Amino acid sequence: MAKLCEPRRIVNPGRGDTRGGAEREVMQGKSHPGAGQGREPAERRPRSAHDAVLRGLGPAIVSGELRPGATLPGKDELARRFGVSHTSVREALQTLGAKGLIAARTKVGTWVQEESRWNMFDAEILAWRLATGADLEFVSGLFEIRQSFEPAAAAVAARRRNSAHVALLRRHLGEMQAASGDKERFTAADLAFHLAVLEASGNPFMRSIGSLIATALAASFTLSAPTDDPGLAASAHRQHGAIMVAIARRRPQAAADAMMRVIRQGWTTYCGGLGRPLARLPMRSFAKGGG
Numbered sequence: 001m002a003k004l005c006e007p008r009r010i011v012n013p014g015r016g017d018t019r020g021g022a023e024r025e026v027m028q029g030k031s032h033p034g035a036g037q038g039r040e041p042a043e044r045r046p047r048s049a050h051d052a053v054l055r056g057l058g059p060a061i062v063s064g065e066l067r068p069g070a071t072l073p074g075k076d077e078l079a080r081r082f083g084v085s086h087t088s089v090r091e092a093l094q095t096l097g098a099k100g101l102i103a104a105r106t107k108v109g110t111w112v113q114e115e116s117r118w119n120m121f122d123a124e125i126l127a128w129r130l131a132t133g134a135d136l137e138f139v140s141g142l143f144e145i146r147q148s149f150e151p152a153a154a155a156v157a158a159r160r161r162n163s164a165h166v167a168l169l170r171r172h173l174g175e176m177q178a179a180s181g182d183k184e185r186f187t188a189a190d191l192a193f194h195l196a197v198l199e200a201s202g203n204p205f206m207r208s209i210g211s212l213i214a215t216a217l218a219a220s221f222t223l224s225a226p227t228d229d230p231g232l233a234a235s236a237h238r239q240h241g242a243i244m245v246a247i248a249r250r251r252p253q254a255a256a257d258a259m260m261r262v263i264r265q266g267w268t269t270y271c272g273g274l275g276r277p278l279a280r281l282p283m284r285s286f287a288k289g290g291g
Contacts, residue, residue: 063133072112126214130215143267149206151257151263166247169200172189175188175189180230180237191213194213197259
């Protein structure tokens with residue numbers, strides 16, 4: 001039987017299995033690892049009382065340290081434990097509720113919701129999940145949803161792009177080539193390229209998945225980036241170049257196919273060629289014409 005990609009987790013150094021203790025710490029008002037206490041420079045720590053509560057509870061929920069069904073303390077107790085006002089607690093709980101992380105009911109209290117209720121397109125939820133641990137299932141989900149959106153976005157971009165869009169894609173492609181040995185610069189240029197494709201599609205719903213793409217790239221590049229191998233970097237540049245050329249020549253099907261190859265190559269790089277295959281989603285419906 002072929003070996004599957006080992007489940008990998010992107011975690012903070014030194015963080016072991018501390019679910020029970022960590023849950024108690026959160027409920028005592030201590031910040032969750034990755035939420036800004038003792039692990040980030042001062043300028044990145046919570047700058048408001050609202051953020052203190054949000055980043056104390058949000059990452060703990062997303063990481064599973066506050067499990068689905070767990071009841072949160074009342075607003076008075078949370079205000080005391082986090083050292084903030086009742087207004088700040090209320091606003092933070094409203095924010096978490098809008099993300100689908102928690103729910104509340106009169107005379108019942110506030111509790112953590114099942115993951116199926118979370119808004120997985122929310123930028124903060126994605127960032128918290130990445131910071132506290134991105135396993136194989138999470139990352140494969142990111143790549144599969146990219147397969148569902150990005151090839152279509154590239155095809156639409158090939159029909160709607162203007163000269164400014166093509167110039168921007170060329171610029172980001174050049175930045176990727178120039179940064180072939182610098183992971184941080186390469187990641188920034190790669191993300192900018194994909195966001196430029198979404199922008200060229202002219203579809204605001206396509207543009208809204210930018211945070212998801214950013215998380216997918218960050219998760220995969222943390223473990224294995226094209227910059228780790230000159231051959232991979234050159235291949236990534238060629239594959240992205242194929243996307244740019246297809247969009248510039250207004251060839252929707254070629255643009256979709258080239259984008260799909262980039263996504264699948266990214267998954268192969270992440271898993272080292274040993275991972276389970278992503279769902280095969282053929283993109284063969286981009287006939288010529290249309291707007």
